[in-house]
Amino acid sequence: MCEVKVITGTSAAAEAAKLADVDVIAAYPITPQTTCVEKLAEFVANGELDAEYIKVESEHSAMSACIGAAATGARTFTATASQGLALMHEMLFIASGMRLPIVMMVANRALSAPINIWNDHQDSIAERDTGWIQIYAEDNQETLDSIIQAYKIAENENVLLPVMVCLDGFILTHTVEPVIIPKAERVRDFLGVYEPKHAYLDPDRPITQGPVGVPDCYMETRKQLEDAIERSKRVIKDVNAEFAELFNRKYGNGLVEAYNLDNADTVLVAMGTVCGTIKYVIDQLKKEGKNVGLLRIRTFRPFPKEDIKDLLKEVDNIAVLDKNVSFGFNKGALGIEMSSILKNKKVCNYIVGLGGRDIKIEDIKKIISHVEKAEDDETMWIGLKE
């Protein structure tokens, strides 16, 4: 019925793009994303995937070409990381502003300087206000599944926004795990054929895309974008549920995943692979009779405010882990957002794993005991050398 392959995260992403039967790929290599675009090139070269593969000369052009292709009505895919994502920055706003359902894999990697190829979340977090939906995967299976889901979300008429699926560099991109590869026909049934309703460049129906937005109309376009990303919450949940029905796998409610939250008065909040480590620690502690929970944020944008508030209603100690920093505020982006929506609660922020610094089981335990003792909101950098 389906096949299990033992593959890396980047291969899982490439398999997903193939299953989504993408029409146009435009990509530029950067570690640790490279193996994804190599795999896709192989698929196209072998005739396993019928797509146009544009070997662009930069990430800026990769996103530009994806925009051109999506505006013509093609299903498009690209992948990048770190400096490449930063080089795309300008075009990310244009993709979302033009409401184009582009899907991109981001292999999370630290930003220069100093140059560092290892994992943290500074790159995608820096793009949080570009109007893209951001999904953070915990493992290779979720990477594959999320990319398939991403097309269904992005192309939904009530959304029409680009989606980035983020996976931790090296930790997922270069680690092999068993991944269930669904049958192509079933993915085709799930996604359907993309029929653009507003974005097409067709001489028989000439339209102008990307005009000048004068002050009289610009603000409305921004509000429409905000409304669309807000509406995507419902769509992401529905897509997650529909996916679960068809493929038997689900990721929390699509927006957040609750792990051992019932009756826990200490809860860790985090994104990506560190959640795997946290789950392991939680299980250990449970055996010792201690009840700690995890709230995994799967979509950083849209930010699942309502779910978070609801799930953390009864929780006293909240520890937010961030693999990024907002310099000058001494907090990570997730920490800042959590504090802003949980005003009367103690929310401590832990900066962890920057530039690939290992996050050990001991570190997680240290965070738990710190937050339980903390009197008020505090920020702590974990694993720093003295």
Added chain:
Amino acid sequence: MQFPREEFFAPGHRGCAGCGAAIVARLLLKATGKDTIISNATGCLEVMTTPYPETSWRVPWIHTAFENAAATASGIEAAIKVLKRKRGKYADKKIHVIAIGGDGGTADIGFQSLSGAMERGHDLLYIMYDNEAYMNTGIQRSSSTPFLAATTTSPAGSKIRGEDRPKKDVAMIMAAHGIPYVATACISYPEDFIRKVKRALEIEGPKFIQVLQPCTTGWGFPPEKTIEIGRLAVETGVFPLYEIDHGNFKITYKPAKRKPVREYLKMQKRYRHLTDEDIERIQKYIDEKCKLLGL
């Protein structure tokens, strides 16, 4: 030559009176006809034609940013190819994909994306409308600004006499990419321009045409002189008209006798600071260039 009557560039744009960029667009679309998709870089042409909810374009048109008209067009071209193949969309139609940008969007900030698109061999035509400066942001120099022309960032002062570098030869750099068709054109020679666009569209692969387009505001001349000034640029040898068709170089307009450069320069405010000596230097530079091209 019989010009097609149909207009795909609607009247009523917001350009300056006498704007040559609008003439480029109008002639271009007369040559390409209906089955055309335009990818327009940021600049005067884009800004003056699409103040939402109005548009001057009767063909599908897209603007994304300043430096990537060619990369955007690459995506469009690829999409058409694959959608034809996989879904029978845009069926049995030859659609012309055209990227268009000013000299800034082409020769400077967009140079990398242009070079990439040309090198990759996309079936598209790139039109550089050359008004020899960044006009949309208020007449700043570009690498296509000619020697000694005054702009707001290359002003004529007591120490520096305007732009201190010669004009970058973008058409020849494109020719060095080995693409099948490269040409220069000028709006004052509409038959020549239209013929070149039509010729380019017959050829599969990347094509490039650099069109000189006098700009009333940036160059400083009255609106009714646009065509006359363009003609003088060609007659003086300042802007030679040629094409390189599959490697064969051909001058497409040879002035019977080249006019003195002075006649061209004296009509424009951007050159009004020039001394006789400056004009001599420019004349010498133009003579050398023309000799190289056999003009």
